[in-house]
Amino acid sequence: MAVRAEDVKKLREKTGAGMMDCKKALTQADGDFSGAEKILKELGLAAAAKRVGRATNEGRVFTHVGTGRASIVELSCETDFVARNENFVKLGNELAADAAERGLNAPDESMESRVQEAISTIKENMAVRRVESIALDDSSLAVDYIHGDGGTIGVVVVVKIDPSDLKQNGDVKQFAFDCALHVAAFNPSFLSKDTVPKEYLEEQEAVFRVQAENMGKPEKVLQGIIQGKMKKHLGEICLLEQPFVKDDKRSVEKVAAELGKEVGGKIEISDYRYFRVGQETD
Secondary structure, eight states: OOOOHHHHHHHHHHHOOOHHHHHHHHHHTTTOHHHHHHHHHHHTTTTTGGGTTSOOOEEEEEEEEOSSEEEEEEEEESOHHHHTOHHHHHHHHHHHHHHHHHTOSSOOHHHHHHHHHHHHHHOSOEEEEEEEEEEOOTTEEEEEEEETTTTOEEEEEEEEEESGGGGGOHHHHHHHHHHHHHHHHHOOSBSSGGGSOHHHHHHHHHHHHHHHHHTTOOHHHHHHHHHHHHHHHHHHHBGGGSEETTEEEEEHHHHHHHHHHHHTSEEEEEEEEEEETTOOOO
């Protein structure tokens, strides 16, 4: 018989089992809700129900670089003890690899079902808090980095290389890795000043105008003060404009450009992701 989507959703909310497991149970029970719930309990898939809703403030970040995509996943849990559990770590690495293979940018039913199954084994509430994937082409050199043993910060950086055979150059690979370290250390808000939303720029300029006016400066010099403050601010929040982690006398963009000249090519950072466990997101 046909299983209604609203029944699947209701059963999932009550038992905490995965969407596909709920659908199978309802089908097996010929649509009987109580019967399906009993089936899930017998299979041990409803054991997670009482844990759903518990705060998941701990966790780890997992990354994976595949042939055509790189991914980053935040898997949350209740305690740092479970975050160090080998089964939890194994699950996170598998989810990151799966996300890269399928190009996921949000957890889907399959991913959530695997997490619910793991909850039944690990006995603690868990959730895929967020997942993102980055498409890679032949000119892309992607580097991932997990900071510290706890894995609370994860980074993926993508560097575009032209010609692409320079991806094998030791200096280029070292630069890409250093950029991942840089992102982990400084957590830039934007890739470059050109990628900053217009609304953000306008809001920040308004703030700096008020600050400049409070300094009592004449109108003819206000704009110069505002521009100076904006330049400094963008240099702090944009990856390419930030002082490079291994040479604070040069910006990240300048180091990339000079390296390109040294190796006879063009080196550009094209994308990055930074995840921190528990990080607030828009």
